[in-house]
Structures are given as structure tokens and as C-alpha cells.
Amino acid sequence: MDNKYVNDSIRKVVSSHKFNLIAGLASIIALLGWALEKFVSWSGINGVVGWMATAVILLVFLMTLMVLVVFARKHYMLEEEKGKNSQLLEHQHLNLQTLYHLRTALDRLQNLEKEVLNKMASINSKEALETYIESKEKDAAGIFKKFSTKAVNNTYKLARIYFIAKGMDVQDLRLTVKAVISDDKQNLDNWLVKTVVRDSDSWQKLDNDDNHQVSSKTDHKIGDNTDFHHVIDNKAIMYCCNDLQKKGASYKNSSASWREHYNATQVVPVATQYKDSWLYFGFVALDSLNKNKQEMFSDSKDNELYQILKSLAESIAIWHIVYNGYINNIFKEYELIQNAKEVSIENEQVSEENK
Numbered sequence: 001m002d003n004k005y006v007n008d009s010i011r012k013v014v015s016s017h018k019f020n021l022i023a024g025l026a027s028i029i030a031l032l033g034w035a036l037e038k039f040v041s042w043s044g045i046n047g048v049v050g051w052m053a054t055a056v057i058l059l060v061f062l063m064t065l066m067v068l069v070v071f072a073r074k075h076y077m078l079e080e081e082k083g084k085n086s087q088l089l090e091h092q093h094l095n096l097q098t099l100y101h102l103r104t105a106l107d108r109l110q111n112l113e114k115e116v117l118n119k120m121a122s123i124n125s126k127e128a129l130e131t132y133i134e135s136k137e138k139d140a141a142g143i144f145k146k147f148s149t150k151a152v153n154n155t156y157k158l159a160r161i162y163f164i165a166k167g168m169d170v171q172d173l174r175l176t177v178k179a180v181i182s183d184d185k186q187n188l189d190n191w192l193v194k195t196v197v198r199d200s201d202s203w204q205k206l207d208n209d210d211n212h213q214v215s216s217k218t219d220h221k222i223g224d225n226t227d228f229h230h231v232i233d234n235k236a237i238m239y240c241c242n243d244l245q246k247k248g249a250s251y252k253n254s255s256a257s258w259r260e261h262y263n264a265t266q267v268v269p270v271a272t273q274y275k276d277s278w279l280y281f282g283f284v285a286l287d288s289l290n291k292n293k294q295e296m297f298s299d300s301k302d303n304e305l306y307q308i309l310k311s312l313a314e315s316i317a318i319w320h321i322v323y324n325g326y327i328n329n330i331f332k333e334y335e336l337i338q339n340a341k342e343v344s345i346e347n348e349q350v351s352e353e354n355k
Contacts, residue, residue, distance in 0.1 A: 149197055151315055170290075180192070188232060191222040192219040193222060195218075226250070227283075261287070263289050269284075269313060286309060
């Protein structure tokens with residue numbers, strides 16, 4: 001333990017209101033004892049009069065003590081209110097940041113769409129057109145990675161603020177965004193889930209330095225994971241559990257080392273309702289080892305933490321909805337260009353035959 005740590009610790013203790021209150025009481029008590037001793041020895045008063053004088057001094061002391069306690073309590077309440085207001089402001093600031101990053105990402109995607117649509121008409125060969133579209137798909141993926149990383153990190157901070165406000169000591173939080181890879185012809189159990197973004201803290205702990213926190217290429221089947229399967233199969237708004245190992249064989253997880261990383265989790269779907277069904281883009285998952293077996297997660301839709309995770313899920317869902325529109329527009333334009341070229345070729349052939 002170095003001197004800097006000791007000095008910092010002492011400084012924190014000395015600056016706390018509790019320390020100041022105790023130090024003030026000790027000073028008053030010492031001053032009272034000294035005053036009584038000097039008063040009695042100086043005046044030579046004894047008997048009833050002496051006791052009455054002592055009682056008056058004690059009464060003044062008690063009144064002073066009560067004023068000090070009331071003042072300290074008021075000070076504590078003001079500091080507590082100040083802390084809550086500070087957390088609320090931070091909460092609002094982070095939410096606004098996420099909305100700003102989403103808006104920026106959508107604007108960049110719109111500009112990319114305009115660029116692609118303008119360029120497509122000037123490309124002659126089908127192969128060159130397909131290569132160009134594929135290259136721009138990578139640009140779109142880069143826009144999503146930048147937006148989603150910032151949104152995940154903001155949500156991670158909000159989750160930490162939530163647990164601090166609840167008085168929970170949680171040091172091992174992990175927040176991830178997972179993508180669903182599905183085929184309409186596939187059975188639900190065979191749909192794949194892949195982690196695409198992690199919060200910066202847990203990503204660095206994995207000894208990775210990618211700027212966008214992209215995960216490994218490992219895919220997991222929905223059917224092999226209780227949480228994901230529960231959400232989609234039951235059209236549930238979430239899956240949460242504060243002690244996964246307690247569930248025993250009833251909880252399935254295809255990650256061989258999941259017990260080393262978490263024992264409590266809350267999973268919220270990234271989805272949108274389309275007609276009478278739900279379209280699933282992925283999941284937002286927050287987990288922890290929860291060594292103290294705290295009630296970290298609640299299955300109530302009114303719970304503040306659920307609303308925080310839901311907000312992130314909705315932001316990512318909005319991106320996917322707009323992105324799907326971008327893809328549809330590109331392919332519609334692609335088909336129109338191909339049809340126009342085929343008609344042009346047919347017209348040229350007819351013209352040659354008429355000659």
C-alpha cells in the first residue's frame with residue numbers, strides 16, 4: 001500500500017460530512033468539559049447553585065447539539081438530492097447522445113444510398129455493378145458499427161448509474177448486442193445468434209483493441225440457448241434470471257465457458273412488429289457474475305433497467321428498419337437498370353434485323 005493511496009484515503013475521510021460531524025461533536029464536548037471545570041473553579045460556586053449553573057450549561061450544549069444535528073441532516077439531504085439530480089442529468093445527457101448518434105448514422109446511410117443510386121446508372125457491366133454494391137455494403141456496416149458501439153457504451157454507463165443508485169456493488173457488468181441470422185424456411189431452433197458489439201470495458205478485458213468492439217465469429221443456435229429461445233418462442237419482452245446455475249439442466253447455453261463470465265442475465269429482443277408477426281433482428285444482453293446473489297434484474301416491464309435496455313434495442317431496431325429500406329431501394333433500382341439494359345439490347349437487335 002503506497003503513500004499516495006493512504007493520503008487519498010485520508011483526504012476522502014476528512015472531506016466527508018460524517019467525519020466533520022464527529023469532529024465537531026468531539027470539539028464541543030471537550031469545550032464543554034473545559035468550560036465547566038473553569039467555571040466551577042473560578043466562581044467557587046458549589047451546592048445547589050453550582051448544580052443549577054452546570055444544568056444551564058448542559059442545556060445550552062444540548063440545544064447547540066440539536067441545531068448541529070438538524071443542520072447536518074439538512075446538509076446530508078441536500079447532498080443526496082444533488083447526487084440524484086446529477087444522475088438524472090447524466091441519464092438525460094446519455095440518452096440524448098444515443099439519439100444524436102442514431103440520427104447521424106441514419107443521415108450517413110441516406111447519403112450513402114444517394115451516392116449508390118447515382119453511381120449505379122453509369123456502371124456498364126453486371127459484374128462491376130455487383131462489386132460496387134458489395135463494396136458499399138461494407139461502408140453501411142461501418143456506419144452501423146460506429147453508431148452501435150457508441151450506443152452500447154452509453155447504455156452501459158446508464159446501467160452502472162442504475163446499480164449505483166440502487167446501492168448495488170456490481171463490478172463485472174457486460175453488455176452485448178447480438179444479431180439473429182435466420183431463414184424463413186429454417187426451424188426456429190436452427191436460427192443463429194452472433195455477438196456483434198460489446199461494451200468497451202468488457203471488450204478490453206478480452207485483450208482486443210478493435211475500435212468497434214466486434215466479437216469473434218462464433219455463432220450459436222437459438223435452440224441451444226434458453227434465453228433467446230424463450231424470448232422468440234413466447235414473444236416475450238425479456239428473459240431475466242439472477243442465478244442461472246440454480247436452474248440446473250433447465251437452463252441451456254451453448255457457450256462452453258459461460259459460467260466463468262456470468263450467472264445473472266437480462267435479455268431484451270431487438271425486434272419490430274410486422275403485420276401479425278414479429279421480425280427479430282437480434283438481442284441486447286446485460287449480464288454479470290452476481291457473486292453476491294443480488295436481485296439485479298426484474299421481470300417487470302416498468303423496471304427502470306428494463307426501460308434502459310429496451311431503449312437501446314429500439315434504437316438498433318430503427319437502424320435495421322431503415323437499413324432494410326435502403327437495401328430494398330438499391331435492389332429495386334438494380335432490377336430497373338437491368339431491365340432497361342435488356343430492353344435496350346432487344347431494341348438494338350430488332351433495329352439490326354430491320355436493316
